[in-house]
Amino acid sequence: MSYNFNNAIIRKTNKNIQNGLSSQNLHPQYEMVLNEHNNYVKAIKEAGLKIHILEPLEKYPDSIFVEDPALTYKSNLIILNPFDRSRNGEKDIIKEEIKHLFDNILLVENGFVEGGDILNINNHFIVGLSNRTNKLGAENLSNILKKLGATVDICKTPEDILHFKSECSVIDDDVILVSYKMAKLDYLKSNYNLIELPIGEEGASNSLRINDKLLLPDGFVKAEEILSKKYNIIKLKVDEISKVDAGLSCMSLRW
Ligand code: CIR
Numbered sequence: 001m002s003y004n005f006n007n008a009i010i011r012k013t014n015k016n017i018q019n020g021l022s023s024q025n026l027h028p029q030y031e032m033v034l035n036e037h038n039n040y041v042k043a044i045k046e047a048g049l050k051i052h053i054l055e056p057l058e059k060y061p062d063s064i065f066v067e068d069p070a071l072t073y074k075s076n077l078i079i080l081n082p083f084d085r086s087r088n089g090e091k092d093i094i095k096e097e098i099k100h101l102f103d104n105i106l107l108v109e110n111g112f113v114e115g116g117d118i119l120n121i122n123n124h125f126i127v128g129l130s131n132r133t134n135k136l137g138a139e140n141l142s143n144i145l146k147k148l149g150a151t152v153d154i155c156k157t158p159e160d161i162l163h164f165k166s167e168c169s170v171i172d173d174d175v176i177l178v179s180y181k182m183a184k185l186d187y188l189k190s191n192y193n194l195i196e197l198p199i200g201e202e203g204a205s206n207s208l209r210i211n212d213k214l215l216l217p218d219g220f221v222k223a224e225e226i227l228s229k230k231y232n233i234i235k236l237k238v239d240e241i242s243k244v245d246a247g248l249s250c251m252s253l254r255w
Helices: 015-019 030-045 088-099 135-147 186-191 221-227
Strands: 007-010 049-054 070-073 075-080 105-108 120-122 125-128 151-156 167-171 175-178 193-196 208-210 214-219 232-236
Touching: 007 088, 015 030, 030 049, 030 214, 049 088, 070 088, 075 088, 075 125, 088 125, 120 167, 120 193, 125 135, 135 151, 151 186, 167 208, 214 221, 221 232
Parallel strands: 007 049, 075 105, 125 151, 175 193, 214 232
Antiparallel strands: 070 075, 120 125, 167 175, 208 214
């Protein structure tokens, strides 16, 4: 199942996170990010995962978002190609740091694609085209995944959303939690059961289902009301990391 995991890779917070890419030009404070990140690590442990910790990379302000330069599928590690110049070098570093954990290493060599644009549901992947993932990158990744036995569809991320997964997450078999903007995508509407969150609760659509736990951003009353009926929720503050457009899914790489 798409939410059953045993392992997670997490990178320690770097002090330079204050200079991370931010669509609103905000600068999170290191100590506050550290606090949110520590609670995140605790929650991942509580969900039963073995954590592989990577050292901080001061040269790369956004490097705690380990989901973007790499993708795991079965025992394969696929090194992606982040679009932004300030992030692109993360891919070579993470490859060397984690390759020993996988049987097979593959590379996206043409075009750009970031992990935040890749939604995995069982054997299927949805790759969202965005300002960070282009057609060439999506097709290159799609060819790699298909050779590994997966199925892939390429879909368009709504214009003002950073990554496809910024506003949606798989929370159950064939159930995707979505913001109202993502709920409008015909592709999602016709293929999945969607739980749509109301306007104002977009932040909660970047949740993270891990085994029997659902990690949910704190402060979203409606989302909590809807989801607590069925899911075992761990609420986590993401106020500080959201200043650099980040959420729960991007701070770990899971398999
Ligand atoms: C960036 O713009 O690349 C970072 N500030 C945030 C990346 C968030 N990644 C993700 O949601 N997968």
